[in-house]
Amino acid sequence: MTSLLTLYLNYNSITSLPAGLFDDLTSLQALYLDSNQISALPDGIFDSLKQLTVLSLQYNQLTSVSARTFKSLSSLIQIYINNNKFSCIDGLAFENSLKLNLVSLNGNPMNCVPAVQYGECASCTYLDLSRQGIKNLDANVFKGFNVERLDLTGNELAAVPYSALSSMEYVQTLVLDKNRITRLSYDGMSFPSWIYTLTLDGNGMVEIDPRVFSSMTSLQYLSLYNNSLPSLPDGLFAGTKQLLTFRASSNRIASLQKGLFDTASSLQIVELMDNKIASFGEGCFDKLYNVLMMSLQHNSISMVPPALFKNMTNLKYL
Structure with a gap:
């Protein structure tokens, strides 16, 4: 079977992998072992898979991997080891996987991310650390990474x-x-300027200091959906000159004050449905020249001020 390129062994009842099982599969590029009951990976089990680019081990019973487990997978691009029982990953686990750009680790009971843990995975562009019980992150945990998408849901x-x-x-x-980010407080630190997309949905957030966004000159998409914000603070958009989409539906926003959107003229999509909006400050939308879609349904609006949308000459959906 030296010519085999893809092997599907997923959705079975496999509990162990005998040594030498894959030794003849020297051309294999994708191996799917997900949704089994595998609890351990013998050292050297993947040593012959020099061409492997995708390895799926998600939804098993794995608790650990050694530094040798993935050592020979020099062509690996994507690895899925989410929804297992890992509490830690060996710091050298991906040492030789220099092409690796996606590591899916979500759904494991890891409650911290030591800096050394993924230190050899500098080529990763997508890192999924969702649903792991993480309470804090060390200052240098991602130092040297080329991650473009980080998921901490x-x-x-x-x-x-x-x-x-x-x-x-x-x-x-x-x-x-x-997460449990109920307040965005400013203590001299803010979000980095290079982020394009930021989502903070479902945190129960009640307060925002707008200075946390003051350096986000590249931000194009900001989502604050499904929080408990009673209002949007003045200066919220002062540093986000490139913002295209703003989502703040399903909060408790009661009014939109004058000047709120004066520095948000780049916005094209504004979602404010399912709030408690009952009033609008004079000319609060006057600088939203480029808006294509605005959603205000399911609020407490009893009267729409004259000329509220007068400058939205590109508006398509309301």
Whole structure:
């Protein structure tokens, strides 16, 4: 079977992998072992798979991997080891996987991310650390990474890990949904300027200091959906000159004050549905020249001020 390129062994009841099982599959490029009951990986089990680019081990019972487990996978591009029982990954696990650009680790019971843990995975562009119970991130945990998308959904972060993010010069998409970030406070640190997409949905957020966004000159997409914000602060958009999409639906926003959107003239999509909006400050939308879509349904609006949308000459959906 030296010519085999793809092998599907997923959705079975495999509990172990005998040594030498894959020794003849020297051309294999994709191996799917997900959704089994594998609890351990013998050292050297993948040694013959020099051409392997995709390895799926998600939804098994794995608790650990050694430094040798993936050592021979020099062509590996994507690895899925999410939804297992890992509490830690050996710091040298991906040492030789220099082409690796996607590591999926979500759904494992890891409650911290030591800096050395992924230190050899500098080529990763997508890192999924969602639903791992992470409470904090060390300052240098991502130092040297080329990650472009970082997913931290469903962890236990109570504050934005600004110090850890400051060394991630390539990250463009940051997902912090469903954590415990109830306040965005400013203590001299803010989100990095190079982020394009930021989502903070479902955190129960009640307060924002707009200075945390003051350096986000590249931001194009900001989502604050499904929080508990009673209002949007003045100066929220002061530093986000390139913002195209703003989502703040399903909050408790009661009014939109005058001047709120004066520095947000680049916006094209504004979502404010499912709030408690009952009033609009004079001319609050006057600078939204480029808006194509605005959603205001399911609010408490009883009267629309005359000329509220007068400058939205490109508006297509309301």
